[in-house]
Amino acid sequence: MINLLAVDDEMINLMIIDESLSDKGFTVVKAKDGEEAFQILNSGSILFHAIILDRLMPKMDGIELLKKIKRSEKYRDIPVIFQTAMSSITDMTEGLDAGAFYYLTKPYSRALLVRIVQTAVEHFIKLQRAKEDLHKGMGALRHMITGEFRIRSIRESHELAPLLANACPDPERVLTGIMEILNNAIEHGNLGISYQEKSELHDNDKLMEEIFRRLDTPEYKDKFVKVSFERNEERIEIRISDQGKGFDWKRYLSIEAMTKNAFKTHGRGIFMAKKLSFDDLTYIDEGRTAIIRIDLTNKTSNLLTDFQE
Secondary structure, rough: OOEEEEEEOOOHHHHHHHHHHHHHOOEEEOOOHHHHHHHHHOOOOOOOOOOEOOOOOOOOOHHHHHHHHHHHOOOOOOEEEEEEEOOHHHHHHHHHHHHHOOOEEEOOOOOHHHHHHHHHHHHHHHHHHHHHHHHHOOOOHHOOOEEEEEOHHHHHHHHHHHHHOOOOOOOOHHHHHHHHHHHHHHHHOOOOOHHHHHHHHHOOOOOOHHHHHHHHOOOOOOOEEEEEEEOOOOOEEEEEEEEOOOOHHHOOOOOHHHHHHHOOOOHHHHHHHHHHOOOOOEEEEEEEEEEEEEEEEOOOOOHHHHHOO
16 A cells, blocks of 8 residues: 655645545545644554645644654655745755755646656655665675675666665665665666656656666667775765766756756756765766765764754
8 A cells, every 4th residue: 555645734735636646546644734744654653655745834834844754764765745836946945955855836737746656656665675675684784894896787776775875874864875876877877868768768657668678788788887885984985887978967966957857757866865865976987987975974974964954
């Protein structure tokens, strides 16, 4: 059963969300404000796969609830879809900074709502499956000093990501970001799937089919992603290198690009990885190599303080 938490102080909006998503097999639990929503979350009786959250509400507004969710180790992985009539750059920046993964501007079509929710749920399920591997006796990896790996497929990236995450101080937090950077290196780097192609493939539910097809073609079948891990007293550095043509990585790490892509089903991954998972993320070699840095000198790390300020 796929459970969604819908939070809105307007009953008509909750009814529209419920009707739109119940027909697609989702179970929608409704809350009229942020306080009630957080009480439902804290009851622990339901595992939620995504949250649809209104911006302006009494008692506790959407931003305040979003920040509470992202500060919680229990709930921070649940993707939050912000639905709002406030679509200015300033408003979207505030939402993205707080940890919103998706944006819906009112009024929106039911088809778009369903597509965005399906994308969010898929993201959550993949992450939860990867997290299962975090607890399979890989604690000894915290002592790993150096390591090198080569992978080709999405399946292999999902096997490697928990291993790398377990070598870090906060495995659950970095796991999402590592998965995103590895998948990006395979899909966009080695397999050459463009932003526009991914949009079309995703909308037609053909993305994984196309990934498998390209992995078997002469042009792509021998390409691999190289991953290196290095630890010193100050930090962990993970380098992820693909054999693609590179990309304009700076535009995908800017807040301007993120507000532009806030209403789309993809295009925010590396921005959110840097924001939520790592102390630093940059690229070299025209975008072919990602450099992830995780600070070891500060036990609390700025990863948590970002959402506590």
